[in-house]
Amino acid sequence: xxxxxxxxxxxxxxxxxxxxxxxxxxxxxxxxxxxxxxxxxxxxxxxxxxxxxxxxxxxxxxxxxxxxxxxxxxxxxxxxxxxxxxxxxxxxxxxxxxxxxxxxxxxxxxxxxxxxxxxxxxxxxxxxxxxxxxxxxxxxxxxxxxxxxxxxxxxxxxxxxxxxxxxxxxxxxxxxxxxxxxxxxxxxxxxxxxxxxxxxxxxxxxxxxxxxxxxxxxxxxxxxxxxxxxxxxxxxxxxxxxxxxxxxxxxxxxxxxxxxxxxx
Numbered sequence: 208x209x210x211x212x213x214x215x216x217x218x219x220x221x222x223x224x225x226x227x228x229x230x231x232x233x234x235x236x237x238x239x240x241x242x243x244x245x246x247x248x249x250x251x252x253x254x255x256x257x258x259x260x261x262x263x264x265x266x267x268x269x270x271x272x273x274x275x276x277x278x279x280x281x282x283x284x285x286x287x288x289x290x291x292x293x294x295x296x297x298x299x300x301x302x303x304x305x306x307x308x309x310x311x312x313x314x315x316x317x318x319x320x321x322x323x324x325x326x327x328x329x330x331x332x333x334x335x336x337x338x339x340x341x342x343x344x345x346x347x348x349x350x351x352x353x354x355x356x357x358x359x360x361x362x363x364x365x366x367x368x369x370x371x372x373x374x375x376x377x378x379x380x381x382x383x384x385x386x387x388x389x390x391x392x393x394x395x396x397x398x399x400x401x402x403x404x405x406x407x408x409x410x411x412x413x414x415x416x417x418x419x420x421x422x423x424x425x426x427x428x429x430x431x432x433x434x435x436x437x438x439x440x441x442x443x444x445x446x447x448x449x450x451x452x453x454x455x456x457x458x459x460x461x462x463x464x465x466x467x468x469x470x471x
Contacts, residue, residue, distance in 0.1 A: 238271040238283075239439070240468045247461030253453040261294040262310070262461070269470075281321040289313040290338075293345050306343040312336040326360035337377070347384070349377025355389075367394045368407075376414050387412030393425070401431040413454055422451040440467040 243266035251258040268287030291310035297303065315333040322328075333353045339346025355372025370391040376384045393407025405428070411421040427446035434440050441464065448459035 236271075236470065237273060238269055238470050240470055241268045241270065241465055242266070242468075243268070243463055243465040245444075245461060245463035247459060249448070249456035249459035251453075252457050255300045257298045259296040260456075261292075263292040264310075264463075265290050266465075283319040283321075285315075285317040285319065287315045287317075289315075293339065295345065306340075306345055308340050308343055308345055310339045311346050312338045326358045329357040329359075331355050331357070331372075341379075347377060347379045347382070349379050351375060351377050364397045365394055366397075368392070374411075374414075383416055384414045385416055387414060391425075403429045405429075419452040419454050421455045423455050424449045424451075434467070437468050438466060439469045441465070442467070 243264070245264060247262040247264075249260045249262070251260070266287055266289045268285055271284040273281075273283075290312055292307070293310040294305070294307040296305055313333060313335050315331055317329055317331040320328045331354065335351040335353075337346055337348050337350055341348030352375040353372060355370060357368060357370045359366050359368035368391075371388070372390070373386065373388050375386045378384065389409070389411035391407050391409040393405055395403050395405035397403050405426070407425045407427070409421070409423045409425055413420050425446065425448050428444065430443045432441040432443070444463040444465065446461055446463075448456055450456045450458070
């Protein structure tokens with residue numbers, strides 16, 4: 208589910224546009240600073256292992272409205288940083304364990320292009336830094352990389368989207384991990400000016416050679432509220448997930464709240 212959140216940012220930027228004040232800042236510096244926070248709970252069941260995972264992310268991002276190096280004034284650049292807290296409750300054949308602490312740090316850069324007649328394009332690159340404890344089984348202790356391409360185009364109230372990407376998994380001595388592709392397909396529907404609903408199907412190749420691939424169905428929503436003073440908009444984004452294989456969460460649910468501050 209966490210992989211689809213950048214898609215939501217791009218889609219809701221296109222779907223929900225609230226008026227901004229006049230700008231005085233240099234063109235290429237204009238944009239929106241966004242602070243996000245929330246939570247996600249997911250449950251997994253495989254063989255004799257049951258796990259409940261709490262994921263509490265905090266994100267800081269900046270979206271440049273009109274970035275000078277890009278070919279058209281509609282293009283945008285976004286840079287984001289995500290830190291998180293993890294709590295994992297495990298039950299293996301009746302033996303219960305609890306691990307918690309800082310999660311991995313994620314840095315992402317996204318280029319957004321909005322051509323007049325063609326689908327919008329988002330190209331992202333990300334680096335996952337191994338700040339989570341390997342000893343507590345909260346992370347692998349390796350640096351991971353990923354790239355993805357998103358295409359979406361609005362047709363009236365509906366915006367279908369397609370995502371494809373590839374993850375480069377850091378090598379660790381205790382596990383036989385591999386790189387692999389992932390993909391998503393879905394659609395959003397705008398309900399009025401401030402509400403959007405959507406659903407997506409996500410597939411990811413297993414990072415383990417012996418493991419199953421991940422398949423998930425993901426309903427989500429975005430509700431935008433106008434802010435006051437320096438706060439331009441508040442976005443509330445609930446979502447859920449249902450998995451169809453053992454490596455996917457049996458179910459997951461979460462909520463993201465995003466606060467947007469225009470820089471003018």
